Amino acid sequence: MEVEQVELEFPARLLKQGVSLIDTPGIGSTFEHNTEATLNFLPQCDAALFLVSPDPPITAIEVDFLKEVRAKVPRLFFVFNKIDYLSAADLEQSVAFLKKVLSEKAGLKDEPQIFCVSALAGLQAKKAGNAADWQKSGMEQIESHLINFLANNKQRALEEAIARKSRAVLLDALMRLQLGIESLKMPLERLEEKRRLLEEKLESARYQRTMEGDMLEGDKRRAIEQLEERAEALRKEAFGQISEIIHNYILLKNQLDEKLIQQELRKTIPAFFEHAFGEMSRAFEKETNLLLKAHQKRCEELVQRIRKDAAEIFEIPYVPVEQIDILELPKNPHWVTHHWNDSFGLPPEGFFDFLLPHSLRQRRVLKRVDAQIDALVVQNVENVRWSTLQILNDAFRIFAQSIDNKLAEAVAATKNAIDAAHQKRRERSEMVAEELQRMESLKVGLSAISDELQSLCSSMAGKER
Known part of the structure; x- marks a missing residue:
């Protein structure tokens, strides 16, 4: 049986917030075109989650791939999985080693954001409906961060775009009004x-x-x-x-x-x-x-x-x-x-x-x-x-x-x-005075709204900086 596509639905809170997650083909797999397909798709992403594990924390192949990813994705987050296999001391040592490799070998200048998780423990917690274990697994932190970074950031960008577009429409309407007023005068x-x-x-x-x-x-x-x-x-x-x-x-x-x-x-x-x-x-x-x-x-x-x-x-x-x-x-x-x-x-x-x-x-x-x-x-x-x-x-x-x-x-x-x-x-020359009065009133109202939108846009831009 030849199957090209299978669609599954799952009521995930993260997906409901407008986040799209894409699991790319394996890196360095037997099929080289999988890696190429991943690289070709990355520029369409807002961020990438780079999954590593303790055995070893990051390989030379992954470091080479990471260097290519950095040029294509604006933000990178690292997920350190299988922490349930490590003691607290081993985990601290592994994370320190990972940070060193990311800095010295992969060329990451800023402190990388690393989420330490146990995906297995998170899955078990989800199945059992245990909120405390879900949080303890580290998965809750990733979910919240993604919602905040992706969904909320997109919401702010959308609000700013709407405000700027609304002001552009108002300025257009104001110009029409002013031209109409001068034409009537x-x-x-x-x-x-x-x-x-x-x-x-x-x-x-x-x-x-x-x-x-x-x-x-x-x-x-x-x-x-x-x-x-x-x-x-x-x-x-x-x-x-x-x-x-x-x-x-x-x-x-x-x-x-x-x-x-x-x-x-x-x-x-x-x-x-x-x-x-x-x-x-x-x-x-x-x-x-x-x-x-x-x-x-x-x-x-x-x-x-x-x-x-x-x-x-x-x-x-x-x-x-x-x-x-x-x-x-x-x-x-x-x-x-x-x-x-x-x-x-x-x-x-x-x-x-x-x-x-x-x-x-x-x-x-x-x-x-x-x-x-x-x-x-x-x-x-x-x-x-x-x-x-x-x-x-x-x-x-x-x-x-x-x-x-x-x-x-x-x-x-x-x-x-x-x-x-x-x-x-x-x-209708007899109605010109009445029309002028109506248009002047509209001009005052639209000018006030335009000024408010301009202040809002400036405020949003300031927060973004």
């Missing part, structure tokens, strides 16, 4: 002249957006061309490395058993391509983020220019709206295991092959193996290329859509408010 002829001036500015902005769109499309085309070049280079590199590994296996071990050759292929191909996929994904993510952020900066300057032009034309105070959207490439938020094609099955040797001299038979096997490796490499490189291409296309599409939306919002915050006031002036 000024003589109709002067208002129409200012509308024409603003329309000229907006037309210039639309032209700049078209030019920016052409540049964006050109950058996308060049990024895809670069992807194709890298895919071709990867195909050559993959064939060369995998072929060399398999040839050495055949020649050095004098191995012609094609079942064993297939097993070696199944081990070699996933390890190579999991690493290659991670390297290519990280490279394109970094390059594309830098590229799009340059476009983002220019487009946001264009949006602010529209607002500033409107403020200058209608002689109202200009308040820049803080840009709080952070551009990120789309990511899959869940654990993904890539299924690499590692075997087509070699065509079986015929009776004639077994009658050939060993050297000739070996050459025939090598030739068939190379043909299989080439086909597998082509297929797996296409998997890497296609996955990366989808990320690129999604990134450019989402970005272009976002910029168009921002431009439309900027236009709505200026032109629409002025056009509405102009319409009222032409159709």
Whole structure:
């Protein structure tokens, strides 16, 4: 029976708080691609729990892996398990040794946070519903810390984002009100002249957006061309490395058993391509983020220019709206295991092959193996290329859509408010005074709320520092 996924539900307090726990594949396992898969996923994590035990506290392989983890995860916590196997003196000595290794070998400058636990005792306490033993096992401390660090920190970040976004919306509404008020106050002829001036500015902005769109499309085309070049280079590199590994296996071990050759292929191909996929994904993510952020900066300057032009034309105070959207490439938020094609099955040797001299038979096997490796490499490189291409296309599409939306919002915050006031002036001049009074009252109320939100944002930022 082939099973790809099993879903289990458990009423854990930690998970209810919005924490997602991911158990990564083993480090330094027989299957090298497990380690590569772990490294590829780590940048999506807020923190990592590094599990060690007394036998020994930390191995050389784990230290090497830890050095790579540090560059990918913002926070590291260490869980020292199986403390029930140690006396108090042995535990103290083991933890001291672990801290020394983390400082001297792994290069951790700050004092590492180490939680000493007995997972077995914690499990037994949970099953028995014994709160005292749960706390004694050390597991309660980890759970509370994770909830505080992850869930509560995310809650504060969410509250700050909401406050900042709310203020941005209020500043937008205030600008519309001020433009509307000035439009209602000024003589109709002067208002129409200012509308024409603003329309000229907006037309210039639309032209700049078209030019920016052409540049964006050109950058996308060049990024895809670069992807194709890298895919071709990867195909050559993959064939060369995998072929060399398999040839050495055949020649050095004098191995012609094609079942064993297939097993070696199944081990070699996933390890190579999991690493290659991670390297290519990280490279394109970094390059594309830098590229799009340059476009983002220019487009946001264009949006602010529209607002500033409107403020200058209608002689109202200009308040820049803080840009709080952070551009990120789309990511899959869940654990993904890539299924690499590692075997087509070699065509079986015929009776004639077994009658050939060993050297000739070996050459025939090598030739068939190379043909299989080439086909597998082509297929797996296409998997890497296609996955990366989808990320690129999604990134450019989402970005272009976002910029168009921002431009439309900027236009709505200026032109629409002025056009509405102009319409009222032409159709219902007797109601202008009443409308002005209502809008001035709204302006006072919104200004007060905006000031309160600004104080709240500053207070939150101060606490974060």
